[in-house]
Amino acid sequence: MRNVVRSLFIAMTVLGFTSGAEAQLVAAYVVADQTTGYVLEAYKGEVKRQIASLTKIATGKVVLDWASKTNTDLAEQVVVPPQAIEEAGAVNPMGLLPNDLMSYRDLLYAALMQSDNTAATTLAYYVGAALRPAGGERMRELGAVEVFVSQMNALARTLGMERTLFVNPHGLEPLKGLQPYSTALDMVKLTAYAMKDPAFRFYVSQKERKVSFNRGGQVFQYLLRNTNELVGTEGIDGVKTGRTAKAGECIIISSQREPEITQQGGTTLVTPRRLNVVILGAADRIAAANQLLSRGWTLYDHWAAAGRPMGNQAVER
Secondary structure, three states: OOHHHHHHHHHHHHHHOOOOOOHHHHHEEEEEEEOOOEEEEEEEOOOEEHHHHHHHHHHHHHHHHHHHHHOOOOOOOOEEHHHHHHOOOOOOOOOOOOOOOEHHHHHHHHHOOOOOOHHHHHHHHHHHHHHHHHHHHHOOOOOOOHHHHHHHHHHHHHHHOOOOOOOOOOOOOOOOOOEEEEOOHHHHHHHHHHHOHHHHHOOOOOOOEEEEEEEOOOOEEEEEOOOOOOOOOOOOEEEHHHHHHHHOOEEEEEEEEEEEEEEEEEEEEEEEEEEEEEEEOOHHHHHHHHHHHHHHHHHHHHHHHHHOOOOOOOOOO
């Protein structure tokens, strides 16, 4: 356990951090066990920051939760609304236009794999519209996307993400008004929740995916490429990247190893081994993610050898 207690200081050395230089390399990070939520290591984990397109983890999970509860067929096609194009900014890699038809499923792939803002807003528009009638008088006064965002924030509160505010489904910072924010510790809670869902795990684990949309009766295909270039390496099967000028480079990765199997008398115990790493404001998110994942597994092994105690989490306060 001594290594766990000393982990913050050692991690700074491993990552090449020096006094006063931390913010230039990684503004904040958390390494946590997926199964228990135990935080193995954190740096400025409670500091509010912009998180850019990491926001789309919440977007995707609200859509999947809604589809599951309503038995909605994700193969159903919806019309891309003009609002989705207007809010997308420059992040519309497929070149979608108003009135294009695309399935919920392919919109989810586009939003989660290639961080497509148009896809994320289209999903929010239709799911929000479906949720609005059952939301009471206050909800009926909101626009469809606003209703959807309220569900993103409701999910955050349910998960104990008390230092998080979502203001849109894509993560861009508005030119005026409320600004979105979260923390590394809050985002590791959201990641753990999302990665429990096999459907979500499948979406974010794809390196490439061919999707299609219909424009005026003609079908167009597009090959999505995951912006998380670490997928498929070191057991990494997700989760999401993000980048804006304010947020810097952000990434969340989830990595699994073969489960630990032990015998207790006549009982076989199977303990999953999965780490989630959240990195906000990195100078080089890929290098930082690789280094922290390696460090995280070392800390995990020490923690597991000590019996996986749940006290004295290595969190900077």
